[in-house]
Amino acid sequence: MLASVDGAIGPAGEARVPVTDDGLLRGDGAFDALRLYGGRPFALDEHLTRFERSCAGIRLECDHAALRREIAALLEAAGPVDGVLRFYATRGGRRIVLVLPLPQRPAVARLATIRYAPNRVTDGLKTFSYAANMLASRLAQEQGYDDALLVTPHGRVLEGTTSSFFWVRDGVLRTPPLEDRIFGSITRERLIAVAGAIEEPTTLDTLHGAEEAFLASSVREVQPVAVIDELRLAATPGPVTLHAHARLREAIEREL
Known part of the structure; x- marks a missing residue:
C-alpha cells in the first residue's frame, strides 16, 4: 500500500496529516475512487472530473493540476498492480492519493x-x-x-x-x-x-x-x-x- 501526501510518496501506514485538519475533525473534504487493472486506472478522467465537481460543490479549493501529477507519480511507483486508486482533498489543504489492495467481498x-x-x-x-x-x-x-x-x-x-x-x-x-x-x-x-x-x-x-x-x-x-x-x-x-x-x-x- 502506497500513499502520496502533497506529492510525498511513502508507505500508506506512515502517511500523516495534521490532526487539526477539518477533513478529519469535521469530515469536510472530497474524494473519489476507481479500480486499477495491472496498474492502469479505468475511467480516470471521468473520476477526476467528478472529483472537481465535488470540490466545487462544497466550495473546496484544490490544485487539480498538482493532484493529477501526484496520481501519475504514485501509479508509476506502485507498478502494474490490481487494486484501488483513491484520492482526496481536505479542508486543511492536503492532497492525498492512495493505492490500496482490492477489498475482500463475498462472491454473492x-x-x-x-x-x-x-x-x-x-x-x-x-x-x-x-x-x-x-x-x-x-x-x-x-x-x-x-x-x-x-x-x-x-x-x-x-x-x-x-x-x-x-x-x-x-x-x-x-x-x-x-x-x-x-x-x-x-x-x-x-x-x-x-x-x-x-x-x-x-x-x-x-x-x-x-x-x-x-x-x-x-x-x-x-x-x-x-x-x-x-x-x-x-x-x-x-x-x-x-x-x-x-x-x-x-x-x-x-x-x-
Whole structure:
C-alpha cells in the first residue's frame, strides 16, 4: 500500500496529516475512487472530473493540476498492480492519493434494507461524510447480512451503501432513477449504456417481483445479490446479471 501526501510518496501506514485538519475533525473534504487493472486506472478522467465537481460543490479549493501529477507519480511507483486508486482533498489543504489492495467481498451478497433519507445539501457530491452509509452497513451486518440496501422512509429503493443497485423483472434490467437522489455512479452509467438497463422508480413492493439483482461500483464491478431481507432471488447470478457483467468487462477492456 502506497500513499502520496502533497506529492510525498511513502508507505500508506506512515502517511500523516495534521490532526487539526477539518477533513478529519469535521469530515469536510472530497474524494473519489476507481479500480486499477495491472496498474492502469479505468475511467480516470471521468473520476477526476467528478472529483472537481465535488470540490466545487462544497466550495473546496484544490490544485487539480498538482493532484493529477501526484496520481501519475504514485501509479508509476506502485507498478502494474490490481487494486484501488483513491484520492482526496481536505479542508486543511492536503492532497492525498492512495493505492490500496482490492477489498475482500463475498462472491454473492445478502442485503438487509435499512431506512435512509438522502442528504439534499450534498446531493450528487462525493464527500467525506459517509458515516450514515457505514452505519447502515454495520446495522445490516448486525442482522447477519453482508451489506445494506438503502430505502427511503416512504419505501423507495435507492442504492447500496457504496454501490448502485440493479434488478431484473420480466427479463429486463432496471435501476432506480437519479431523480430519487441516488449517486451518479460512473459504473452505473456504463451499465445503462452497454447492458440496456432502464431507469425505473423502485419500491419494496415492486421489488418482490425481482428475478435477479446485483450491486455495481467501480471497485466491485458487478456483485450478484441472493437475498434481500426475506426475499430469496431465484437466480444468483442469473443470465441478465452475467450478461451485464460481461458487457461491462468488454467496455473496460476496450477503454484500457
